[in-house]
Amino acid sequence: MISTFSRTPSQLDSVACICYTTAMPRLLGMSDNLVFVEPSPIARRLLWHVFSIGSRRIEQPDQHTSFEKPGAHLFWVQSGEGELEHETGRFDLRRGRKVWLVDMRKPRTYVPSPKRHLTITGFRFGGPGLEFWHEEIRGDENSEFPMEDFGFVKRTESELLRLIRRRPIGWEWQIHVAITNILGKLLMSRNLLVSPNAALPAAVVRVLNAISANPLRDWKASELAAIGKVSYSGLRALFQSSGQGTIHEHIQRARLDQARLLLADQRLSIKDVAAQLSFSSEFYFSHFFRHLTGMSPTEFRQNLKS
Numbered sequence: 001m002i003s004t005f006s007r008t009p010s011q012l013d014s015v016a017c018i019c020y021t022t023a024m025p026r027l028l029g030m031s032d033n034l035v036f037v038e039p040s041p042i043a044r045r046l047l048w049h050v051f052s053i054g055s056r057r058i059e060q061p062d063q064h065t066s067f068e069k070p071g072a073h074l075f076w077v078q079s080g081e082g083e084l085e086h087e088t089g090r091f092d093l094r095r096g097r098k099v100w101l102v103d104m105r106k107p108r109t110y111v112p113s114p115k116r117h118l119t120i121t122g123f124r125f126g127g128p129g130l131e132f133w134h135e136e137i138r139g140d141e142n143s144e145f146p147m148e149d150f151g152f153v154k155r156t157e158s159e160l161l162r163l164i165r166r167r168p169i170g171w172e173w174q175i176h177v178a179i180t181n182i183l184g185k186l187l188m189s190r191n192l193l194v195s196p197n198a199a200l201p202a203a204v205v206r207v208l209n210a211i212s213a214n215p216l217r218d219w220k221a222s223e224l225a226a227i228g229k230v231s232y233s234g235l236r237a238l239f240q241s242s243g244q245g246t247i248h249e250h251i252q253r254a255r256l257d258q259a260r261l262l263l264a265d266q267r268l269s270i271k272d273v274a275a276q277l278s279f280s281s282e283f284y285f286s287h288f289f290r291h292l293t294g295m296s297p298t299e300f301r302q303n304l305k306s
Helices: 041-046 130-137 150-166 172-191 202-213 221-228 230-239 249-264 270-277 282-293 297-304
Strands: 017-025 031-039 049-058 062-064 072-080 084-085 089-093 099-102 108-112 119-128 144-146
Touching: 017 041, 017 230, 017 270, 031 150, 049 150, 049 172, 072 130, 084 099, 108 119, 119 150, 130 249, 150 172, 150 249, 202 221, 202 230, 202 249, 221 249, 230 249, 249 270, 249 282, 249 297, 270 282, 270 297, 282 297
Parallel strands: none
Antiparallel strands: 017 031, 031 049, 049 119, 062 108, 072 099, 072 119, 084 089, 084 108, 099 144
Protein backbone atom coordinates (compact mmCIF):
# COMPACT_ATOMS: atom_id res chain seq x y z
CA MET A 1 0.00 0.00 0.00
CA ILE A 2 1.47 3.33 -1.05
CA SER A 3 0.29 6.71 0.15
CA THR A 4 0.13 9.34 -2.56
CA PHE A 5 1.65 11.95 -0.28
CA SER A 6 3.58 12.21 2.96
CA ARG A 7 2.44 14.42 5.82
CA THR A 8 2.78 14.61 9.56
CA PRO A 9 0.03 13.04 11.73
CA SER A 10 -1.31 16.50 12.62
CA GLN A 11 -1.60 17.42 8.94
CA LEU A 12 -3.40 14.18 8.18
CA ASP A 13 -6.15 15.18 10.60
CA SER A 14 -7.20 18.05 8.34
CA VAL A 15 -6.89 16.53 4.87
CA ALA A 16 -8.19 13.49 3.05
CA CYS A 17 -5.70 10.64 2.75
CA ILE A 18 -5.71 8.54 -0.43
CA CYS A 19 -4.03 5.15 -0.57
CA TYR A 20 -3.85 2.66 -3.43
CA THR A 21 -3.66 -1.10 -3.63
CA THR A 22 -3.33 -2.77 -7.02
CA ALA A 23 -3.99 -6.48 -7.37
CA MET A 24 -2.95 -6.90 -3.76
CA PRO A 25 -3.96 -10.30 -2.27
CA ARG A 26 -6.40 -10.12 0.65
CA LEU A 27 -7.14 -13.80 1.06
CA LEU A 28 -6.41 -16.98 -0.87
CA GLY A 29 -8.36 -16.85 -4.13
CA MET A 30 -8.99 -13.10 -3.98
CA SER A 31 -7.34 -9.95 -5.31
CA ASP A 32 -8.23 -6.30 -5.01
CA ASN A 33 -7.69 -3.32 -7.27
CA LEU A 34 -8.98 -0.63 -4.95
CA VAL A 35 -8.41 2.99 -4.05
CA PHE A 36 -9.00 3.77 -0.35
CA VAL A 37 -10.03 7.24 0.83
CA GLU A 38 -10.01 8.82 4.29
CA PRO A 39 -12.77 11.49 4.15
CA SER A 40 -12.18 14.85 5.78
CA PRO A 41 -14.02 15.51 9.07
CA ILE A 42 -16.51 17.88 7.46
CA ALA A 43 -17.28 15.41 4.66
CA ARG A 44 -17.95 12.69 7.23
CA ARG A 45 -20.42 14.93 9.06
CA LEU A 46 -22.24 16.62 6.19
CA LEU A 47 -21.71 14.89 2.85
CA TRP A 48 -21.88 11.62 1.01
CA HIS A 49 -18.27 10.42 1.00
CA VAL A 50 -16.32 7.54 -0.52
CA PHE A 51 -14.32 5.04 1.56
CA SER A 52 -13.06 2.88 -1.29
CA ILE A 53 -13.57 2.44 -5.02
CA GLY A 54 -12.48 -0.13 -7.59
CA SER A 55 -12.78 -3.82 -8.38
CA ARG A 56 -12.36 -7.10 -6.52
CA ARG A 57 -11.81 -10.54 -8.04
CA ILE A 58 -13.25 -13.33 -5.89
CA GLU A 59 -12.51 -17.00 -6.53
CA GLN A 60 -13.67 -18.45 -3.21
CA PRO A 61 -16.61 -17.54 -0.92
CA ASP A 62 -15.90 -14.19 0.72
CA GLN A 63 -17.76 -13.85 4.04
CA HIS A 64 -18.21 -10.59 5.98
CA THR A 65 -19.59 -10.13 9.49
CA SER A 66 -21.94 -7.42 10.77
CA PHE A 67 -20.46 -3.92 11.10
CA GLU A 68 -17.13 -5.08 9.69
CA LYS A 69 -16.87 -1.85 7.72
CA PRO A 70 -18.89 1.38 7.74
CA GLY A 71 -21.23 2.55 5.01
CA ALA A 72 -22.85 0.85 2.02
CA HIS A 73 -21.40 -0.89 -1.03
CA LEU A 74 -22.81 -0.08 -4.47
CA PHE A 75 -21.45 -2.51 -7.07
CA TRP A 76 -22.07 -4.36 -10.32
CA VAL A 77 -20.61 -7.50 -11.89
CA GLN A 78 -17.67 -6.84 -14.18
CA SER A 79 -17.05 -10.48 -15.10
CA GLY A 80 -17.90 -13.98 -13.97
CA GLU A 81 -20.95 -14.89 -11.95
CA GLY A 82 -22.03 -16.00 -8.51
CA GLU A 83 -24.41 -15.21 -5.67
CA LEU A 84 -24.86 -12.68 -2.89
CA GLU A 85 -26.04 -14.24 0.36
CA HIS A 86 -27.45 -12.27 3.27
CA GLU A 87 -30.08 -12.53 5.97
CA THR A 88 -33.11 -12.50 3.69
CA GLY A 89 -31.93 -14.82 0.94
CA ARG A 90 -29.66 -15.32 -2.05
CA PHE A 91 -29.41 -13.16 -5.16
CA ASP A 92 -27.83 -14.09 -8.48
CA LEU A 93 -24.85 -11.95 -9.45
CA ARG A 94 -24.36 -11.77 -13.22
CA ARG A 95 -23.28 -9.23 -15.76
CA GLY A 96 -26.06 -7.00 -17.02
CA ARG A 97 -27.79 -3.68 -16.49
CA LYS A 98 -28.07 -4.10 -12.73
CA VAL A 99 -26.38 -2.79 -9.58
CA TRP A 100 -26.56 -4.04 -6.02
CA LEU A 101 -26.60 -1.88 -2.89
CA VAL A 102 -25.44 -3.70 0.24
CA ASP A 103 -25.78 -2.47 3.83
CA MET A 104 -22.37 -3.01 5.42
CA ARG A 105 -24.04 -3.30 8.83
CA LYS A 106 -25.44 -6.70 7.83
CA PRO A 107 -23.57 -10.02 7.43
CA ARG A 108 -23.09 -11.03 3.79
CA THR A 109 -21.19 -13.51 1.63
CA TYR A 110 -20.10 -13.21 -2.00
CA VAL A 111 -20.04 -16.70 -3.57
CA PRO A 112 -18.55 -17.28 -7.04
CA SER A 113 -20.15 -20.04 -9.10
CA PRO A 114 -18.34 -23.43 -9.04
CA LYS A 115 -15.11 -23.33 -11.08
CA ARG A 116 -15.78 -19.68 -11.91
CA HIS A 117 -14.56 -16.36 -10.58
CA LEU A 118 -16.61 -13.29 -9.64
CA THR A 119 -15.26 -9.80 -10.26
CA ILE A 120 -17.30 -6.91 -8.88
CA THR A 121 -16.73 -3.18 -9.40
CA GLY A 122 -18.15 -0.25 -7.47
CA PHE A 123 -17.61 1.94 -4.45
CA ARG A 124 -18.16 1.89 -0.70
CA PHE A 125 -19.58 5.11 0.71
CA GLY A 126 -21.23 6.68 3.72
CA GLY A 127 -23.08 9.81 4.77
CA PRO A 128 -25.54 11.27 7.28
CA GLY A 129 -28.83 9.39 7.38
CA LEU A 130 -27.62 6.37 5.38
CA GLU A 131 -29.72 4.08 7.58
CA PHE A 132 -32.84 5.98 6.47
CA TRP A 133 -32.05 5.18 2.85
CA HIS A 134 -31.71 1.49 3.63
CA GLU A 135 -35.08 1.54 5.37
CA GLU A 136 -36.89 3.34 2.54
CA ILE A 137 -35.50 1.28 -0.35
CA ARG A 138 -35.84 -1.98 1.61
CA GLY A 139 -32.36 -3.05 0.57
CA ASP A 140 -32.36 -5.87 3.11
CA GLU A 141 -35.28 -7.43 1.23
CA ASN A 142 -33.98 -6.84 -2.29
CA SER A 143 -30.59 -5.26 -2.90
CA GLU A 144 -30.85 -5.53 -6.70
CA PHE A 145 -31.62 -2.49 -8.85
CA PRO A 146 -32.21 -2.68 -12.63
CA MET A 147 -30.75 0.42 -14.31
CA GLU A 148 -32.05 1.55 -17.69
CA ASP A 149 -29.13 3.94 -18.19
CA PHE A 150 -26.30 1.67 -17.11
CA GLY A 151 -23.81 3.96 -18.84
CA PHE A 152 -24.66 6.59 -16.21
CA VAL A 153 -23.49 4.22 -13.48
CA LYS A 154 -20.14 3.62 -15.16
CA ARG A 155 -19.66 7.32 -15.89
CA THR A 156 -20.35 8.13 -12.23
CA GLU A 157 -17.75 5.62 -11.07
CA SER A 158 -15.20 7.07 -13.51
CA GLU A 159 -15.97 10.61 -12.32
CA LEU A 160 -15.61 9.59 -8.66
CA LEU A 161 -12.25 8.00 -9.38
CA ARG A 162 -11.07 11.09 -11.27
CA LEU A 163 -12.07 13.37 -8.39
CA ILE A 164 -10.38 11.16 -5.82
CA ARG A 165 -7.13 10.98 -7.76
CA ARG A 166 -6.88 14.62 -8.78
CA ARG A 167 -8.59 16.31 -5.80
CA PRO A 168 -9.55 19.60 -7.48
CA ILE A 169 -10.94 22.45 -5.37
CA GLY A 170 -14.28 21.35 -3.91
CA TRP A 171 -13.74 17.71 -4.87
CA GLU A 172 -15.54 16.30 -1.82
CA TRP A 173 -18.60 18.39 -2.60
CA GLN A 174 -18.52 17.12 -6.19
CA ILE A 175 -18.36 13.55 -4.87
CA HIS A 176 -21.42 14.32 -2.72
CA VAL A 177 -23.34 15.53 -5.77
CA ALA A 178 -22.33 12.53 -7.89
CA ILE A 179 -23.45 10.03 -5.23
CA THR A 180 -26.69 11.97 -4.70
CA ASN A 181 -27.45 11.66 -8.41
CA ILE A 182 -26.89 7.93 -8.50
CA LEU A 183 -28.97 7.39 -5.36
CA GLY A 184 -31.74 9.36 -7.06
CA LYS A 185 -31.57 6.86 -9.93
CA LEU A 186 -32.06 4.02 -7.45
CA LEU A 187 -35.14 5.71 -6.00
CA MET A 188 -36.62 6.25 -9.45
CA SER A 189 -35.91 2.65 -10.48
CA ARG A 190 -38.35 1.58 -7.74
CA ASN A 191 -40.84 4.39 -8.35
CA LEU A 192 -40.22 5.77 -4.87
CA LEU A 193 -40.27 9.36 -6.11
CA VAL A 194 -43.66 9.05 -7.82
CA SER A 195 -46.25 11.28 -6.15
CA PRO A 196 -49.39 9.51 -4.90
CA ASN A 197 -52.47 9.89 -7.08
CA ALA A 198 -54.58 11.16 -4.20
CA ALA A 199 -53.56 14.11 -2.08
CA LEU A 200 -53.28 13.55 1.66
CA PRO A 201 -56.16 14.83 3.79
CA ALA A 202 -55.64 18.39 5.03
CA ALA A 203 -55.68 17.27 8.67
CA VAL A 204 -52.89 14.74 8.03
CA VAL A 205 -50.81 17.34 6.16
CA ARG A 206 -51.12 19.81 9.06
CA VAL A 207 -49.99 17.14 11.52
CA LEU A 208 -47.07 15.96 9.35
CA ASN A 209 -45.92 19.55 8.94
CA ALA A 210 -46.08 20.16 12.70
CA ILE A 211 -44.00 17.07 13.46
CA SER A 212 -41.47 17.96 10.75
CA ALA A 213 -41.18 21.52 12.07
CA ASN A 214 -40.40 20.29 15.60
CA PRO A 215 -39.22 16.65 15.41
CA LEU A 216 -37.42 16.87 18.77
CA ARG A 217 -40.66 17.41 20.65
CA ASP A 218 -42.37 14.61 22.55
CA TRP A 219 -45.70 15.05 20.79
CA LYS A 220 -48.95 13.94 22.37
CA ALA A 221 -51.74 12.59 20.19
CA SER A 222 -54.25 15.05 21.67
CA GLU A 223 -51.98 17.99 20.70
CA LEU A 224 -51.74 16.71 17.12
CA ALA A 225 -55.49 16.20 16.88
CA ALA A 226 -55.97 19.86 17.85
CA ILE A 227 -53.46 20.91 15.18
CA GLY A 228 -55.27 18.75 12.62
CA LYS A 229 -58.59 20.30 13.70
CA VAL A 230 -60.22 16.89 14.05
CA SER A 231 -60.97 14.51 16.90
CA TYR A 232 -58.30 12.03 17.96
CA SER A 233 -60.31 9.08 16.60
CA GLY A 234 -60.84 11.00 13.35
CA LEU A 235 -57.11 11.73 12.99
CA ARG A 236 -56.24 8.12 13.71
CA ALA A 237 -58.61 6.92 10.99
CA LEU A 238 -57.24 9.47 8.48
CA PHE A 239 -53.65 8.40 9.18
CA GLN A 240 -54.41 4.75 8.60
CA SER A 241 -56.56 5.28 5.50
CA SER A 242 -53.88 7.48 3.88
CA GLY A 243 -51.14 4.89 4.36
CA GLN A 244 -49.25 6.74 7.10
CA GLY A 245 -49.56 3.96 9.67
CA THR A 246 -50.50 4.90 13.21
CA ILE A 247 -49.90 8.32 14.77
CA HIS A 248 -47.75 6.73 17.47
CA GLU A 249 -45.56 4.97 14.87
CA HIS A 250 -45.00 8.21 12.99
CA ILE A 251 -44.03 10.11 16.15
CA GLN A 252 -41.67 7.35 17.23
CA ARG A 253 -40.10 7.15 13.76
CA ALA A 254 -39.55 10.92 13.68
CA ARG A 255 -37.90 10.89 17.11
CA LEU A 256 -35.74 7.90 16.21
CA ASP A 257 -34.57 9.62 13.01
CA GLN A 258 -33.55 12.66 15.04
CA ALA A 259 -31.84 10.48 17.64
CA ARG A 260 -29.69 8.85 14.97
CA LEU A 261 -28.72 12.21 13.50
CA LEU A 262 -27.85 13.65 16.91
CA LEU A 263 -25.84 10.57 17.91
CA ALA A 264 -23.77 10.95 14.74
CA ASP A 265 -22.47 14.22 16.21
CA GLN A 266 -19.69 13.03 18.50
CA ARG A 267 -19.59 16.42 20.21
CA LEU A 268 -22.87 15.62 21.96
CA SER A 269 -22.96 13.30 24.94
CA ILE A 270 -25.75 10.73 25.12
CA LYS A 271 -27.18 12.76 27.99
CA ASP A 272 -27.23 15.83 25.70
CA VAL A 273 -29.05 13.86 23.00
CA ALA A 274 -31.63 12.64 25.52
CA ALA A 275 -32.23 16.19 26.72
CA GLN A 276 -32.67 17.57 23.19
CA LEU A 277 -35.25 14.86 22.50
CA SER A 278 -37.15 15.80 25.69
CA PHE A 279 -36.51 12.53 27.53
CA SER A 280 -36.58 12.86 31.30
CA SER A 281 -33.32 10.92 31.64
CA GLU A 282 -30.57 9.20 29.72
CA PHE A 283 -31.93 5.87 30.98
CA TYR A 284 -35.35 6.35 29.34
CA PHE A 285 -33.76 7.51 26.11
CA SER A 286 -31.48 4.44 26.02
CA HIS A 287 -34.49 2.18 26.66
CA PHE A 288 -36.41 3.89 23.81
CA PHE A 289 -33.46 3.59 21.42
CA ARG A 290 -32.71 -0.05 22.22
CA HIS A 291 -36.37 -1.02 21.92
CA LEU A 292 -36.57 0.37 18.37
CA THR A 293 -33.11 -0.51 17.06
CA GLY A 294 -31.93 -3.50 19.09
CA MET A 295 -28.79 -1.68 20.23
CA SER A 296 -27.84 0.93 22.79
CA PRO A 297 -26.95 4.51 21.78
CA THR A 298 -23.31 3.74 22.66
CA GLU A 299 -23.29 0.66 20.41
CA PHE A 300 -24.86 2.69 17.61
CA ARG A 301 -22.07 5.27 17.90
CA GLN A 302 -19.37 2.62 17.91
CA ASN A 303 -20.78 1.14 14.71
CA LEU A 304 -20.61 4.51 12.97
CA LYS A 305 -16.84 4.63 13.36
CA SER A 306 -14.66 3.23 10.60
